[in-house]
Amino acid sequence: MEPTQDFSELVERLTHTKNYRELDLSFIERLVSNAAKASSDEKEILKSVKHAIHQAVNAFRVGEDSYRDLAIQLGDHAIHDRPVEERQLYAADFLRRHASSKERLPFIRRYYQEIFSGLPPIRSILDLGCGLNPIAAVSFIPNGRDLHYTAVDLPLDLVDFLNDFFQFLDLSGTALQGNLLNGAPDIDADLTLIQKIIPVLERSETGAGRRVFDEIRSPFAVVSFPAPAAKAKRSGSAASSVDFETEYDAILSASGWDSTKLRYPNEIVYVLKR
Ligand SMILES: C[S@@+](CC[C@H](N)C(=O)[O-])C[C@H]1O[C@@H](n2cnc3c(N)ncnc32)[C@H](O)[C@@H]1O
Numbered sequence: 425m426e427p428t429q430d431f432s433e434l435v436e437r438l439t440h441t442k443n444y445r446e447l448d449l450s451f452i453e454r455l456v457s458n459a460a461k462a463s464s465d466e467k468e469i470l471k472s473v474k475h476a477i478h479q480a481v482n483a484f485r486v487g488e489d490s491y492r493d494l495a496i497q498l499g500d501h502a503i504h505d506r507p508v509e510e511r512q513l514y515a516a517d518f519l520r521r522h523a524s525s526k527e528r529l530p531f532i533r534r535y536y537q538e539i540f541s542g543l544p545p546i547r548s549i550l551d552l553g554c555g556l557n558p559i560a561a562v563s564f565i566p567n568g569r570d571l572h573y574t575a576v577d578l579p580l581d582l583v584d585f586l587n588d589f590f591q592f593l594d595l596s597g598t599a600l601q602g603n604l605l606n607g608a609p610d611i612d613a614d615l616t617l618i619q620k621i622i623p624v625l626e627r628s629e630t631g632a633g634r635r636v637f638d639e640i641r642s643p644f645a646v647v648s649f650p651a652p653a654a655k656a657k658r659s660g661s662a663a664s665s666v667d668f669e670t671e672y673d674a675i676l677s678a679s680g681w682d683s684t685k686l687r688y689p690n691e692i693v694y695v696l697k698r
Pocket residue numbers: 451480481484524525552553554555556557576577578579602603604605618619620621624625628
């Protein structure tokens with residue numbers, strides 16, 4: 425039997441599994457193809473792909489089975505006219521449904537104030553591996569109501585919910601299903617957000633996080649890593665633990681970016697200007 429036939433059978437089986445049916449097909453194909461390079465045993469490949477999907481995507485879901493179900497809670501689209509405290513509570517209620525934005529909530533006000541205080545007025549954002557972060561445009565991201573937001577992530581239910589969110593709250597924004605293992609999308613923006621996604625991409629495929637970083641085309645960028653150690657496992661490499669802070673300090677000092685580093689209780693942020 426031809427190896428390619430084996431792969432398509434496996435991919436087919438995975439795409440019909442409840443937990444994976446919202447995912448971009450190219451993502452599953454890529455993980456299967458990578459796993460098949462390390463083992464020809466079908467059980468091993470399946471196990472490795474399921475583990476990789478969990479680490480990259482499903483581990484971040486908090487509570488809800490489907491993000492689509494959150495649309496019913498969007499409620500009052502006059503939220504923009506409410507006091508800032510009310511808008512912050514509204515946004516926080518959604519942000520806590522994704523592990524990545526949930527752990528940012530204790531300091532999110534200061535986080536976005538400090539990041540944006542170092543930037544000129546931003547008219548458009550490209551948020552790569554966005555999770556539920558676009559919801560922060562309602563209250564935490566300065567000028568969030570007036571800028572154009574493009575959000576990219578893998579699960580279609582998340583993308584559908586974010587499009588409902590932009591539409592219902594009358595925000596200028598689009599969410600797209602995209603697989604960053606194929607590189608960054610060809611979209612112009614003033615500011616690219618790459619928050620806590622590089623270690624996730626590196627775990628899925630060595631070199632994938634760095635590729636997306638190298639493909640930033642906007643004049644400004646925010647690149648962040650989980651703290652305190654900013655360490656994360658990188659699969660497939662002999663050294664299993666990589667210190668992303670040391671690595672990106674070196675990458676940035678040799679690059680054309682002017683960079684400012686900010687520290688938060690569980691996140692290290694680089695604010696970059698060309
Ligand atoms: C650590 S979370 C970061 C979320 C958001 N950037 C934040 O900081 O709140 C990683 C996100 O990347 C998404 N993701 C993982 N692999 C991806 C890929 N290959 N392409 C696009 N998105 C991906 C996951 O679904 C998840 O929402």
